[in-house]
Amino acid sequence: MLLKVGELARRSGLTVRTLHHYDAIGLLTPSARADNGYRLYDRHDIARLHQIQAMRRFGLALAEIQTYLAQPETPLTVIVERQIAMLDGQIQQAARLRERLANLHGMLLDGEEPELSDWLTTLEMMTMYDKYFSADELARLPMYRNTQAPDPEWTALIGEIRALMDSGVPPESEAARALSNRWMTMLVRDTGGDPRLVAKLNLMHDNEPSMQAHIGISTQLRDYVLRAFSETKMLIYEKYLTPDEIRFMRANYGKRAMEWPQLMADVRDALDAGATPESPPARELARRWLDLFRSYAGDDPETHSRLRHALQTEPGLMLGSWANESMLTFMRAAMKFSMQPR
Incomplete structure (x- = not known):
C-alpha cells in the first residue's frame, strides 16, 4: 500500500509542508513517485517516520536524528x-x-x-x-504529601526558630539548641531515616528559591538550625576532648557539614547494591569518610580515639546523623581495606 503525501500528512497528524521539508533535507525520502510526480510512501517510509517523530519527542534536533538514522541497521x-x-x-x-x-x-x-x-x-x-524524587521516593516522603496543606507541626517549629533568630538569640543558646533537636528528630522521622531523601531535599532547597519562600526555610534559617545543633554535640564532646581539641573542632565542625548527607546516601546505595567492604567503591567511600572526619577532628590518632569513644558512649551524638550500626560496621571494615595498598 502506498500513501500520497496528503494522505500521510492527514493520518500522521503532520503537515504536508513538514513532510516536504523532511524530503528536502534527505531525512525522509519517499520510496516511489507516481507518473505525475506525486510522492508515494510505503511501509518502510512510514516506519522511518515513526522513528523520526519518536526521536523528536526525545528532544533531538533534526540533524541529530539524521546522523542517528544514517547508522547501519538502526533497530526500531x-x-x-x-x-x-x-x-x-x-x-x-x-x-x-x-x-x-x-x-x-x-x-x-x-x-x-x-x-x-x-x-x-x-x-x-x-x-x-x-524534578528531584522518583515516584517510590515520593511515596516514602511525608513532606511531599503535606505540600497541599503545610504540616502544622513544622509550621509552628519554623515560626519559633525564626522568632529566635530575628530577635538576635545566638544559635548556641539553650532555647535554640532545644528547637534544633526537635528539628532533627522530625526530619529523621519524615524522611524515614533515609539519608538519600535528606540529600535530595538539601539539593532541592538550594536550587529552588521559590521553595524556600513557600515553606519559610531560608538558607539563613537552615544554617542557624545547623549551628545550634552542632553546639549541642560540641557540649557533649567537651567531656571527652582537651581544650585545644574542642576549639579546633568548634572552628571546623560546620564547614563541611552539608557534605555528610550525600556521603551517607552513597553509603546506603552501596549497601543496597551488595558492595563488600574490600570493593573499590567501598574503599573510595571510606577515603571520603576519613577526609570529612579529619576536616574537624585533625590528624592526631589520640584525638580520633577519644572521638570514637564519645560516639560509642553517648547515644545523643547519633541523633540526626542518619547512620545506623550496619552502616558504621561496613565503613569500619572498608576503612581497614582502604589503608591497604591497592
Missing part, C-alpha cells in the same frame, strides 16, 4: 522501548497530578475555597518535588 525496537519508557513516566506523572487534584477537590467539598494562587503554588511545589 530500541526506539519503541524508549517510547514505552517515556510513556510510563508520563503515566506516573499524570497519576500524581490526579492525586493532587483529588486532594484539592476534597478541600472544595469540605467547604474550603483555595485561591487561584493556592492552586498554582500547590502545583508548582508538586512539580518541583517531581
